[in-house]
Amino acid sequence: MLTPADIQALIVTLKLAAMTTAILLVFAMPLSLWLVRRKRRGQALIESVIALPLVLPPTVLGFYLLVLLGAEGPIGRLTTALGIGPLAFTFTGLVIGSCIYSLPFAVQPLRDAFAAIPRRQWEAAATLGASPLAVLLRVILPQARNGLLTAAVLTFAHTIGEFGVVLMIGGNIPGRTQVLSIAIYDHVEALDYTHAHILSAGLLIAAFVMLALLYRFNRSHGVLPR
Amino acid sequence: MTHPRDRAQQQHADPGKALHCRLRLSHGDLDLDVTATFAAGRVTAILGPSGAGKTTWLRAIAGLEREARGLCRLNGEIWQDSEAGIFVPPHRRAVGYVFQDAALFPHMTVRDNLRFGMRHRAHRTGAHMDFDEIVTTLALAPLLDRRPPTLSGGEAQRVAIARALLSAPEVLLFDEPLSAVDEAARRRILDLLENLCRHTAVPVLYVSHNRAEVARLADHVLLMEKGRIRTQGPVTEIFARLDVALDAGSDAAAVVEATVSDRDEAWNLSRLTFSGGTFLVAGIERPTGTRIRLRVLARDVSLTLERQKDTSILNIFPATVTDLAQNGPAGMLIRLDVGGTPLLSAITRKSAHALNLHPGRKVFAQVKAVALID
Numbered sequence: 001m002l003t004p005a006d007i008q009a010l011i012v013t014l015k016l017a018a019m020t021t022a023i024l025l026v027f028a029m030p031l032s033l034w035l036v037r038r039k040r041r042g043q044a045l046i047e048s049v050i051a052l053p054l055v056l057p058p059t060v061l062g063f064y065l066l067v068l069l070g071a072e073g074p075i076g077r078l079t080t081a082l083g084i085g086p087l088a089f090t091f092t093g094l095v096i097g098s099c100i101y102s103l104p105f106a107v108q109p110l111r112d113a114f115a116a117i118p119r120r121q122w123e124a125a126a127t128l129g130a131s132p133l134a135v136l137l138r139v140i141l142p143q144a145r146n147g148l149l150t151a152a153v154l155t156f157a158h159t160i161g162e163f164g165v166v167l168m169i170g171g172n173i174p175g176r177t178q179v180l181s182i183a184i185y186d187h188v189e190a191l192d193y194t195h196a197h198i199l200s201a202g203l204l205i206a207a208f209v210m211l212a213l214l215y216r217f218n219r220s221h222g223v224l225p226r
Numbered sequence: 227m228t229h230p231r232d233r234a235q236q237q238h239a240d241p242g243k244a245l246h247c248r249l250r251l252s253h254g255d256l257d258l259d260v261t262a263t264f265a266a267g268r269v270t271a272i273l274g275p276s277g278a279g280k281t282t283w284l285r286a287i288a289g290l291e292r293e294a295r296g297l298c299r300l301n302g303e304i305w306q307d308s309e310a311g312i313f314v315p316p317h318r319r320a321v322g323y324v325f326q327d328a329a330l331f332p333h334m335t336v337r338d339n340l341r342f343g344m345r346h347r348a349h350r351t352g353a354h355m356d357f358d359e360i361v362t363t364l365a366l367a368p369l370l371d372r373r374p375p376t377l378s379g380g381e382a383q384r385v386a387i388a389r390a391l392l393s394a395p396e397v398l399l400f401d402e403p404l405s406a407v408d409e410a411a412r413r414r415i416l417d418l419l420e421n422l423c424r425h426t427a428v429p430v431l432y433v434s435h436n437r438a439e440v441a442r443l444a445d446h447v448l449l450m451e452k453g454r455i456r457t458q459g460p461v462t463e464i465f466a467r468l469d470v471a472l473d474a475g476s477d478a479a480a481v482v483e484a485t486v487s488d489r490d491e492a493w494n495l496s497r498l499t500f501s502g503g504t505f506l507v508a509g510i511e512r513p514t515g516t517r518i519r520l521r522v523l524a525r526d527v528s529l530t531l532e533r534q535k536d537t538s539i540l541n542i543f544p545a546t547v548t549d550l551a552q553n554g555p556a557g558m559l560i561r562l563d564v565g566g567t568p569l570l571s572a573i574t575r576k577s578a579h580a581l582n583l584h585p586g587r588k589v590f591a592q593v594k595a596v597a598l599i600d
Contacts, residue, residue: 123290124329126316128393129347135317138342142333 001198008175009183012091016179017159020098024106024155025148027099032110033136053101062168065097069169094170094177098159105154113147114140146218153214157207243301245397245429249286251279251294258282258294258453264397264429271440271461272433274450280433281326283450284399287431288323289316300396320347322395326402328382330374336385337370343393357392364388364418380411384418391422398430404439413600416442437474441465441481441521442599466568468551468561471524478524478559480569481599486516495540498596502565506540507596519599524559524570526594531581533590541593545569547583558583562591569593 002010031050035043053061069087070076076086087093117140125135141148163181170177172186180199187196248261258279264270272280286294289305292313298306305314322343330339344357361367364384374382383403390398403419404412416439423430423443434440440447440461447464449456457464462481464470471478484500496512498505498520505520512518533542548568549561558578560571569591581589 118329120325120327120329121331123288123316124323124325125331125342125346126290127288127319127321127323128343128389129317129320130342131317131346134346139331143331 003195005174005178006180006183006195006199009178009180012175012177013160013179013181016091016094016098017156019095020102020159021106021152021155023095023099024102025152028103028106028110028151032107032114033140035107035111036114050107051104054104058101058162058164059168061101062097062165065093065100065165065169069093069096088169089171089173089177091170091176094166094179097165097169098162101162101165102155102158105158106151109147109150109154110144113144113150117143149217150214153210157210160203161207243303243396243428245287245298245300245431247287247296247298247306249283249294249296249298249306251282251286251291253293256282256453258286260450260453260455262448262455262458264431265446266429267427268445269423269426269430269432269443270446270448271444272431272448272450273435273437273440274456275435277452278450279453280435280450281401284323284401284431284433287319287397288321288399289314289319317346320394320396321399322390322393322397323399324383324386324390324401324403326405328374328379328386328406330377330382330385330389332374334373335370336366336372336374336377339374339385340366340370340389340392343389347393360388360391363422378411379407380415383407383411383415387415387419387422396428398426398428400430400432402433402435404434404436416600419443437465437477438599441479441519462568466561466570468549468559468570471559471561471570472551472553476525476572478570478572479521480524480567482520482522482567482569482596484518484520486510486512486514486518488514500565500567502545502567502569503543505593505596510598512598521597521599522569522593523595523597524572526596527562527569527571528592528594529560529562529571529573529577529581529583529589530592531589534592537592539592539594541596543569543591543593545589545591547585547587547589549585550578550583562589564591 035047066088067073068075071080071086071088076088079085079087087096121139121143122135125139130138161181163185166177166179167182172178172182180203184196184199187193187199244266245264249258251258255277256279260279260283272283274280282291285291287298294306295308296306297308304312305319306312331342334342340357340361361370364387366384366388369377369381369385374385377385387403404415407415420443432440432443444461446458447461448458449464449470457467457470462483466480482500484498484505487497487499487504489496490506495506495508496510498507498510498518510518543564545562545564547560548563551559552575553559553572556575558573558575560573560578560583562569562571571591583589
């Protein structure tokens with residue numbers, strides 16, 4: 001049913017989505033905490049930068065990343081000098097692009113979840129002798145559980161669904177940078193509607209199931225258990 | 227003031243430490259500048275209108291106000307010394323803080339809430355607080371497996387008090403713990419708090435704007451106004467100060483410390499001894515030897531120059547006028563000394579003139595009613 005190239009694309013896609021989700025959760029958590037904890041100067045600027053991928057055409061983002069990461073770009077030169085080589089058209093380049101592109105999908109739910117926890121909870125835990133790390137692990141994260149899950153699912157699903165950034169920066173190298181959304185495009189270009197149908201329906205169902213499970217979980221756990 | 231010491235106190239190997247602080251903090255309308263020492267085992271009430279800076283002060287002691295400047299130390303242990311650049315973060319200060327809104331952790335059971343402080347501080351310092359004893363004292367056993375969102379206001383506040391006690395605090399900070407609690411729960415928690423305060427070995431700071439609570443619990447009162455300490459002293463002294471009493475309007479009352487000495491079985495009256503004599507009072511069913519606090523409203527105290535013979539009033543004491551102040555257009559508020567205990571009397575200006583009242587004048591105070599503070 002699936003061509004060998006489709007299976008490779010599926011593996012690349014899942015790997016990309018999993019890595020992007022893992023990296024973004026680690027990175028977005030402190031960022032969201034920082035955004036919630038205090039109002040600082042420059043915060044509006046940072047929030048706008050984080051939200052940019054929501055409104056920017058993915059090709060724009062992909063284009064700039066290509067320029068930056070490519071052999072002639074500043075980051076490309078740096079990585080080449082370090083012996084890594086330019087990151088454009090590599091899987092690593094894809095991960096970087098996906099992280100930037102999906103950042104708002106990780107930050108938004110986390111920030112909302114952290115903002116919903118009264119500051120008093122931090123204070124009470126601190127007066128009971130809990131270090132900031134202990135407060136985070138035992139008081140804040142358990143209460144932000146729904147936000148964490150939402151951030152993970154949205155990031156994962158959104159990464160699977162991306163096209164423009166991946167095409168610009170990753171190209172379309174089967175087995176390395178070809179993801180499902182691009183494989184579909186290729187099938188359509190080749191007028192192979194059967195395989196395009198199979199992959200499209202698969203992605204549609206997968207995305208729907210993920211969101212349905214997420215909303216169901218958040219509904220049943222939205223209020224604290226009695 | 228000595229109180230019978232109980233087991234809880236004996237568990238503290240070392241005697242409690244005094245808290246000393248000199249703190250300054252400005253934000254918004256508040257300009258806080260306070261210096262005070264809080265003795266171990268003593269309950270100090272911080273009383274004042276809202277916006278006076280009471281809560282901010284407590285928060286600064288706990289280390290929750292980063293912008294506070296000055297000095298704060300528990301005996302030799304420095305918590306803050308801005309000149310030396312020292313600021314110990316809140317989790318390293320051994321405070322037990324009871325917030326106005328309980329601030330329980332909603333995702334944990336009551337039991338886990340209680341264990342939170344034990345795990346994080348009590349275990350580190352090696353101090354031992356008996357979980358079962360505190361659970362019993364605060365009647366929390368039926369609540370242990372419940373979650374905070376299902377608790378009533380009074381229940382939540384009892385859990386918060388127990389949680390603070392179990393964290394082995396060396397200072398107890400109460401921030402209006404009863405303001406969000408209904409009247410029935412309030413009376414119950416006051417009973418518990420009175421008992422706890424009486425037996426604690428650490429400094430207790432109790433912020434409130436409720437005079438009745440303060441009269442009940444406090445040994446010492448700090449009266450705050452606009453970020454400053456207006457006056458301070460023993461609770462009996464402060465409530466009998468004319469400027470303080472005038473603020474209370476028709477509720478102006480003296481607080482009298484007394485001991486139940488015996489009962490007059492023939493007439494069903496209790497004899498309550500205080501430094502100025504003995505009250506004969508009906509309706510106080512307390513065992514002999516119990517120390518109690520009484521409230522004597524200024525409007526229940528009238529004055530005569532001669533001791534009245536044929537009167538229904540049982541409680542008449544020789545007194546000396548120590549101070550007078552005008553109380554409204556027609557009234558006077560008189561402060562009296564009755565054998566070392568201050569009393570207040572609210573009379574008309576006309577009567578004060580007729581009796582020629584002035585400081586030093588010998589009079590007789592007729593006390594119409596005495597209420598147990600509970």
